Amino acid sequence: MIQSRSEAVHMSKPVIAIVGAGPGVSAGVARKFGGHGFTVVLLARGRESLDLQVADLRERGVDAHAVTADASVKETLVTAFAQIESEFAAPDVLxxxxxxxxxxxxxxxAEEDLLADFTVNVAGALVCSRLVIPRMTERGTGCLLFTGGMLALKPVASRASAAISKAGLRNLAFTLADELAPAGIKVGTVTIGGVVSPGTFFDPDLISEAYWDLFNGSDQTEILYQPA
Incomplete structure (x- = not known):
């Protein structure tokens, strides 16, 4: 039987797709997983920023690639994940x-601002999950990881929109975890309790350890990343 390119590639290197890639948490996650042999595919709206991130990762020896997509526009996500599967493989980790x-x-x-934020923060997460779940289910393995925030647990008035969205994302993670566990798919969320900043407790490379722990079989669905 002749293998497709994506099937052949998947046999040799796992793939992680990171949506909303930037210089903070996602960059730390990319370095962490890339350093463990993953092909890293970064997705975001801005091509220039993506290319800079890819160049930095490649200098570190990471097999990194960029795909443009807008988390608020479903059609761009559908196209992006089809491209990833065609050029690399169906993601092992989202x-x-x-x-x-x-x-x-x-x-x-304003309700339109709340809905716009919710579309990016929660609906986009659902769309991306639905795009990778079928192949993960076929393989009987996979991992969905979400970047949460302490506003989900401790809302602040001036950040009402983000608080509502992060609560929604947290509940999406927990309900997906409940649904997908029998299929062998791990779902987790890292709830970050502070401002991400290099050289501090909230350094992206330190935070990335929480994502790696969830991927590596931690029985937790949520890691609260905050000082003891």
Whole structure:
């Protein structure tokens, strides 16, 4: 039987797709997984930023690639994941890191801004998950990881939109975990309790260890990443 290119590639190197790729948490995750032999595919809207990130990863010896997509536009995500599967393989790991945050107290928050943020923060995560779940189910293995925030647990008035979205994302992660465990698919969320900044407790490379732990079989669905 003749193998497709994606099947042949998958036999040799696992693939991680990181949606909402930027210089913070996702860059740390890319370095971590890439350093363990993953092909890293970064997805975001801005091609210039993606190319810079890919260049940095390749200098570190990581097999990295860029695919443009807008987390708020389903059609671009569908196209992007079809490209990933065609050129590399169906992802073994999905990391959803895209985020939007309208700063406003809830009484002043326009419903269209809330819906726009929710589309990026939660609906986009669902769309990406649905695009990778079928192949993960066929293989009987896979991992979905989401970047959460402490606003889901401790809401702040001026960040009402993000608080609502992060609560929604957290519940999406837990319900997917419940549904997909029998299929062999691991689902987890890293709830980050502070401002991401290099050289601090919230250094992206330190945070990336939480994603690696969830991928490597931690029985937790959520890691609360905060000082003891």
């Amino acid at each position: 990391v959803y890191n895209a985020g939007a945050n309208t700063i406003s107290d809830p009484s002043d928050l």
